[in-house]
Amino acid sequence: MKALTKANWALKVFAWRYIPLIGFCSPRIEVMDEHRLQVSIPHTWRTKNHLGSVYFGALAIGADLAGAFLVFQKAKRRGINANFAFKDVQGEFLMRPEARVHFTSQDGAIIDEMLDDSINSGQRVNRPVSVLVTCPALHGDKPMAIFKLTLSVKARAR
Known part of the structure; x- marks a missing residue:
């Protein structure tokens, strides 16, 4: 099975098992590699x-x-346990997205550093990550919103 298909199944299982509200919005992983993750959410009666x-x-x-x-994906691949949450969030809303929206983070390297630092120190590590929101069907790469979230990670070897 392709990696993206597996990741989408993992997302569905995680959502419906732990946070059903995520599943209700029907997110889909569009792009995932070591450095970038792009998720989309449809523009439907559930999300409007x-x-x-x-x-x-x-x-x-x-x-x-x-x-x-x-x-979640990097910890699984490394065979470590990682607990994560967000400490805070800042959002700048620039335009109204009126079609499928894409959320892109290019902070894979920051997440790798956080996992390494947490394993080495045994402590929780907090760092900001950025998410760019676009609506490609209507506005191409023009930002609809920009989020800055403080990600908090505590990792340990299994």
Whole structure:
């Protein structure tokens, strides 16, 4: 099975088992490699607000996934246990996304450093990660929103 297909299945299982609200938004991993993760969320009755744009809660879910799902994947690949959460979030909303939205984080190297630092120190490590939100169908690469999230990771060898 291709890596992206496996990752999407892992996301579905994780969502429906632990955080059903994520599954309700039907996210899909579009791109995933060592440095970048791109997740999309459709523009449907489940994710739209009263103005017809993607609701703030759905945008937060997409930013959460793009900012942290690589921790899950990288920890699994390394055979380590990693607990992660967000300490804070800042969002700058630039335009209303009115079609499928894409959430892109290019902070894979930061996540690698966080896992290494946490394993070496035995402590929780906090670092900011960035997520760019776009709506390619309507606006190409023009940003709809920019999120900055402080990711908190505690990792240990199994």
